[in-house]
Amino acid sequence: MTTSHHTFADKTAEAAVRATPEPLARRVRSLSDKAIAWLFIAPTIALLLAINIFPLFWAIYLSFTNYRANRPNAEVRNVGLGNYSRVLNDPDIWASMQTTAHFVFWTILLQTVIGFGLAYLIDRKFRGHAFWTTLILIPMMLSPAVVGNFWRFLYEPQIGLFAYAVSFLTGIPTSEIQMLGSVQLAPWAIIIVDTWMWTPYVMLICLAGLRSIPDYIYEAAEVDRASPWRQFWSITVPMALPFIMLAVLFRGIENFKMFDMVNLLTGGGPGSTTEVASIALKRDAFEAWATGRSSAFAIVLFVAVFGLANIYVKALNRVKQR
C-alpha cells in the first residue's frame, strides 16, 4: 500500500519538476556546502559591516574634519591631525582618562577581592549554597541604568536608606553623608554601586575556576602535609588565576566604557569629579556638538581599549600555558 502511495507521490513530484523548468526546491537542494556556508555567514557579516565597521570608518573620517552635527549644511574642511593634537593636549580629557583609570582600578580591586572571597566560601558547598548563590547573582542581570537611578534615592542624605544605615552604624550625622554631592564621596558612591552590581560577575567566573581544580591535587598536598594556607597560595590561587584574569579583562573593558551608572548617579559631577571618559565624550559629541573632535576622542579611546586588551590577552595566554 505504501509503495503505491509513494509512486503516486513521486509521479506528481516528477510532473511538478517538468512543469517548472528549475523549481526552487531543487536549486536549494543542490546548493553546495560552500554556498550554504556563505549564505549562512554573509548576513551577519553584512550587518556588522553596516552597523559597526562602517560607522567606525566614518568616525575615523570625521576625526580629520571640523564637521559639527548640529550644522549639517556648513562646509566641511579637512583639518588633518588637528583634532587629535587638541584631544591629546586637552587637560580636561586627560583628567577624564585619569578619573576612568581611578574607577577601573578600584572597582576591579574590590570586585576581584570580594568576588574571589565569595567564590572560595561558596566552594565549601554548604547546605543551600545554590539558593544563596542565585540570590547573589541577581544584581548583575539587572539594568545598570534603572537600578543606578534608584541608588540615587538610596543615597539621598535626608531620606535615603544608605545614609541612615551608615549614620546608624557609625554615629556620623546624615547631613555629613552627602554621597553624591561631595567631591570626596561622589566617586566612591559610584564605586560602591558598581561593586554591588558586578561582584557577582567576578564571583561566578572565579567559582568556575575553583571548580575546575581537580581534587587529587589537594589530596596530594594533604599527603605532603601542606598547611591550608600553603595549599591556598600554591594550589588554589595559581590554578584559578587564568579565570580571575579573564574576569578582570571583561570587567576592565566594561568599566572603561562605563556610562549608564555614572550618567544617572552624578552626571559627571559635582564639578567634574566623576567625569569618566564616556561622559566627557558624550558632552563633547552631544552637548558641545564638536563632532570632529569627539570622533578623534572616540578613536583614541577605542585604540586604548583595544591595545590594552590585546596586551592583556597576551599576558593571559602566558599564564594559561604555565
Next chain:
Amino acid sequence: MSPARTIFKPTTATAAHSVVEPGATSKRIAATLVILYAVITMVPLVWIFLTSIKSPPDSISYPPKILFTPSLEGYCNLFTTRTRQTPEYIAALPEPDGICDAVTRKRNMVIAGPSNFLPRFANSLIIAFGSTFLAVGLGTLAAYGFSRFKVPLADDLLFFILSTRMMPPIAVAIPIYLMYRQLGLSDTALGMMLLYTAVNVSLAVWLLKGFIDEIPREYEEAAMIDGYSRLQAFRKVVLPQATTGIAATAIFCLIFAWNEYAFASLLTSGSAQTAPPFIPTIIGEGGQDWPAVAAGTTIFLMPILVFTILLRKQLLRGITFGAVRK
C-alpha cells in the same frame, strides 16, 4: 599520583567524606558569610519593592519606614492617563472609574499628569524581542556555518565579530546618529532593533557555535545518507538538537536589549524611547515621584528576575561569550 592515593586512602576510610571535603565548622563560617553578603546585596532590591507600595509621604519619611500601610499610589501614578488633577477635582467626580480612581480618591492624591510608562514599556518589549529574534536567527545560521564548514579566515572573522563588542557605545553612537538621521531611522523602533541586533549577534554567534559544536556531526551525516539535503538536515536534525542552546542565547540577547541604556538615551528621544532612559525621568508633584519610579523599576526588573533564576545554570556561558564552561 596513584601511589599517593593508595597510601592515603586508609586514613580517610574512617571519615564520612573525602579529604578535600571541608569540615563542618568551615562550612558553617562560609555559610554565615555568604548568607550575610546575599542579604546585604538584596537590601536595595527589597527597598525598591517596598518603596513602590508606599505612599509618597511614607517613601520620604525619616528614619526610613519599614512598617507602613501599603498603598498603590506609585502604581497609579505610573499608569495614569489622566491629565494633571487636584484632589478636589477627583473628589468631585461622580463615580470612581477603576481601582486607580478609587485609590486616588481615598488617598487625596494629586495627579501630576498623564504617564508615558506604558508606551515606553511597549517600546522596550518590541525592540528587545524584535532584536533578539533577528540576532538569534542570524546567529544560528552563522554559528552553523562556522561550526560545520571550512570557512576561510574563520578565526579572524570570529575575532572580528567579537571585537565589535569592545567599542564604547558612545564612540559609535556619533556616526550611527548621523547615519540614522540620513536614513530616517533616528528615533524609530526599527533603527534601535537593527542596532541591538548588531550588538547582540556577536554574542549569539559565539554562544551558538559552542552549542552546535557539541552536537555530533554524525547525526546530520546519517540524515544525509537517508536522503536529506544539507538544508533539510540542518532544519530537521540540528535545529531541534540545539533548541536549549538557542533558548538560552535568546534570553541573554533579550536581557541585553532590555537593559541597554547608552544607545537608547543618545539615539531616542520620543516615540522610540525605551524604559531605561524613561524611568529616571518620572517626575511627580514637587520633584521625583519615588514610589512611581520604584513601581516602574519593579515592573521593569520582574522579567529579568525570573530569567536569572531560570538561567542560573547557563549564566556563566552567557556572560563570558561561552569562553568559560561550567
